[in-house]
Amino acid sequence: MSKRNITDEEIGLIKAMLKRGMRNDAAHFHFNRQDRLISPGRIAQIKSGKYGGAIASADDVALDRFLTEFWQRSGASPKAPMSSEQSLIELFENDGANGWRLKGGETDRVECKRSFRIAPEQRFAEVVKAIAGMANNKGGIILFGVVDRTLAVEGLTDDEFEKIDPAMINRILAGALDPIPHVTKSSVMVGGKAVGILTVEPHASAPVIALKMMGQDVKEGCVYFRYVGETRTIKPGELRQIIAMREQRAVADFSRRMVGVATGTQATLDLESGQVQGNTGAFVIDQTLLPQLQFIREGDFSEVRGAPALRLVGDVQPIDKEAREKARIIRDSVTPDSVIRNFLSGEKVADALQYIYAQAHCQRGWLPLWYYVKGAGLATDALVEDLRSLVATHPSSRDNVVHRLRNIQAAYKVHPGRPSVILKRLVAGEVMAAGSSTENMALSKAIMGLPDGFQAAVSMKSVVLEMLDKTSAGSAVRSAIYRAACRLDEILYR
Known part of the structure; x- marks a missing residue:
């Protein structure tokens, strides 16, 4: 195997991982090694079909076998249960008179719930707690329609799980946990009964922390961890392990970058002199501008997605050391x-x-x-x-x-009172103009309620710009103007 290339078999496995819903960084983790460093951009190229486009995706059996062998070699457990329908059905067994039941019981990666209810919020608190705990451990699945005490498959008694929009689940998680765990929804028929499934990925930026109180189960500021058969507040040992893993990832990322510098694929920036030095040339950034630079994320800034690149706004000319004092490169910040x-x-x-x-x-x-x-x-x-x-x-x-x-959040909002009256006049075709601060506040709130497809949205942009020019920084009116502009943005381009 080449030390720099991915084999056709590996490309097929990567495609199968992405098809199964794995994120790019999770797929990259399985193939990046110390003796063969792979750019994360390569995974993005495989996903888009720009690299290995003619290679077929591996099937579920091959992927499950690879993942099992991978974690056996590493001496650890898989980060998340297998997610193919067949592998999920294999979690259950039919013991005859008692019907179908969960074979292995509740583990550190599997939890059972008899029913699914997302409202009121307190009813969903146990699920939020379990999601946080699994995201902080190795990931896992929450099964709905399975009795937690007997492990019997009763099935879901209504279609609430089937009908719930995943965006609603994400919205609740966004308000309750930080960072937000990645959760996918699916279902499977076991013995003719419907079982709902929420699959939780391990979070790359753990620990996931509770942001607020939810009933008696979730407490603000707590870090939860999934242990065998239960989710509880994390113990010191597991918390130290999470911190150690973050440090390992940081060291690995640093090592990868240093290899890039050594091979000439990346350059170094001297913050004292302002010199950017690489194998193929150098240039200098004026020292007076160094404190003003906004550094942006590596990658995806060239014509080829995923290719590592440094994007500088301004004219950059390679120079030698003797011409250093004559160089001046200006970069405008995005404000x-x-x-x-x-x-x-x-x-x-x-x-x-x-x-x-x-x-x-x-x-x-x-x-x-x-x-x-x-x-x-x-x-x-x-x-x-x-x-x-x-x-x-x-x-x-x-x-x-x-x-x-993801359309979980939008600038659209209908305000009562005077803004509602102005909104009706706008929809009816009346032309408005900027005025006093009070008038601009009411008009901005009215614009937030404009419906999709509003025909005069383009002409309203000049009105919002005029209101912006007349409003001082830090004013509450200015905040309303910004949101009004976002509503026009949604109507015109979303």
Whole structure:
């Protein structure tokens, strides 16, 4: 096997992992080794079909065998139970008179619930606790329609699990846990009875922490861990293990980057001199600009998705050391003001992707998004995956962007009172203009309630821009204006 190439068999296995719902970083974990470092971008290329497109995906049997052997070689347990329908059915057995039951009982990766209820919130608290515990351990599955004491398969008695939108589950998790665990919903027929399944992936950025109280089961600030047959507050030993694993990943990532520097695929930046040095050349960033630089995530910034690249805004010329003092490179930062003004004025930007990533690094919660998504020309799933792996300055802002991309959260909101009256006038075709602070607040709230397909949305952009120009920074009216701009963004480009 080549030390730099992935075999056809491995490409087939990677395709099977991605087809099963594994994230790119989880698939990458199984094939990246110290003696053969693979770029995460290679997984993205396989997913898009740009690399190994003619190679067929491995079947479920081959993938299950590979995963089992992989974890046996590593001396650990699989991170999550197998997720094919056949492997799930094999968790159960028919013991004759007593019918179908769960064979192995509740473990550190399997929990049973007799029924599924998402409301009121307290009824779902036990499930949220179990999800947090599994995400902090090796992942797992929660089975609905299976009695936890007897392990008997009773099946779901209604269609609430089948009808529930996964976005609703994610919305609850987003408000209760940080970081947000990745959960997928499925179902299987066991002995003619429906069993609902929530599959929980182990979180790469554990520990997952509870953000608020939920009934008697979930307490704010607690870290839960899945032990054999129960989910409880984490013990010191397991918490130390999570911290140690994070440190190992950081060391591995550092080693990978150093290999890149040694082989010339990556360059180094001297923060004192401002020199960027690589095997093929060098350039200098003016020292007065170094403190102002905003560093952005590696990868996906070239014409080929997934290829490692450093993106600099400005003219960059290779120089030698003697010309260092003559060089001056200027980089303009992507600011919240530029994000909203470029949208409202309809100005095209050179790299729309950076206007999306910039929203993970600022505290403002509402900034136009879909205008830049269209400009970037990338699929929503790819953007979500990249954002979730991003080391964000403000994780909550990054999560807000993800929720909007997934349509879990939107700027749409109908306000009562005067904004409601103005909303009706706008829908009826009346033209409005910016006015006083009070008038601008009411008009901004009215714009938030505009329906999808509103025909005059384009003309409203100039009105919002005029209100923005007349409103001072830090004003509550300004926050309403930003959200109003986001609603126009949704109507025009989502």
